[in-house]
Amino acid sequence: MALFITFEGPEGSGKSTQIQLLAGALRQAGQAVTVTREPGGTRIGNAVRTILLAPEHTEMSQRAEALLFNAARAQLVDQVIKPALARGETVLCDRFGDSTVAYQGYGRKQPLAPLEQIIQFATTGLTPDLTLYLDLDVRVGLERKRTGVGDAWNRMEEETLAFHERVRQGYLDLAATAPRWLVVDATQDVAAVQAVIWLRVRTLLATSGVTYSEVADRT
Numbered sequence: 444m445a446l447f448i449t450f451e452g453p454e455g456s457g458k459s460t461q462i463q464l465l466a467g468a469l470r471q472a473g474q475a476v477t478v479t480r481e482p483g484g485t486r487i488g489n490a491v492r493t494i495l496l497a498p499e500h501t502e503m504s505q506r507a508e509a510l511l512f513n514a515a516r517a518q519l520v521d522q523v524i525k526p527a528l529a530r531g532e533t534v535l536c537d538r539f540g541d542s543t544v545a546y547q548g549y550g551r552k553q554p555l556a557p558l559e560q561i562i563q564f565a566t567t568g569l570t571p572d573l574t575l576y577l578d579l580d581v582r583v584g585l586e587r588k589r590t591g592v593g594d595a596w597n598r599m600e601e602e603t604l605a606f607h608e609r610v611r612q613g614y615l616d617l618a619a620t621a622p623r624w625l626v627v628d629a630t631q632d633v634a635a636v637q638a639v640i641w642l643r644v645r646t647l648l649a650t651s652g653v654t655y656s657e658v659a660d661r662t
């Protein structure tokens with residue numbers, strides 16, 4: 444069975460590292476895996492990403508921002524995610540619709556009901572089987588991002604600490620609403636975070652009837 448797994452978290456929570464580690468473990472276990480990210484993952488989505496995150500785009504309307512994230516999402520769903528799931532692959536996606544609820548809904552204080560409709564339209568209702576939320580103090584995450592080697596500093600990161608704290612609260616509220624969420628303490632070291640994630644994914648694979656090779660037990 445094809446699984447759709449998303450990663451969510453505030454800035455600097457270590458999503459990209461953990462996605463690569465999980466993809467490696469799944470491949471070692473004999474699974475075909477597609478790794479992608481939002482906004483981006485397609486030619487059109489990457490062009491939209493550049494518009495969305497450019498620090499100089501300070502005049503961007505909040506509704507335009509919400510719609511652009513979802514335009515990139517619609518393209519990714521149609522061009523990458525659905526075809527990969529149809530081929531029976533496990534899809535790992537760095538951010539998905541929950542990011543819009545957390546950032547545009549809680550962070551920007553845009554009304555949640557229309558946002559949920561826009562997300563539904565963009566995703567055609569596609570919902571992750573599992574969402575791994577990497578949680579940490581937003582100050583720690585922003586500091587990691589500022590001093591780290593990842594993507595360049597972007598327009599969202601220019602926001603106030605209060606904005607990022609609302610985003611975190613949004614994630615925690617969302618995580619409390621549905622069993623598809625796993626909240627992981629992202630202040631732990633990389634190996635410890637990986638172990639928690641792998642345990643949950645293995646359980647999900649087992650309950651979904653997916654067989655995997657024992658070699659994966661070494662992680």
Ligand code: TMP
Binds near residue numbers: 454481
């Ligand atoms: P990234 O840093 O994980 O690549 O994400 C890019 C930024 O875009 C990050 O600050 C979160 C933000 N974002 C939203 O505000 N809404 C969304 O729907 C998505 C997918 C990302």
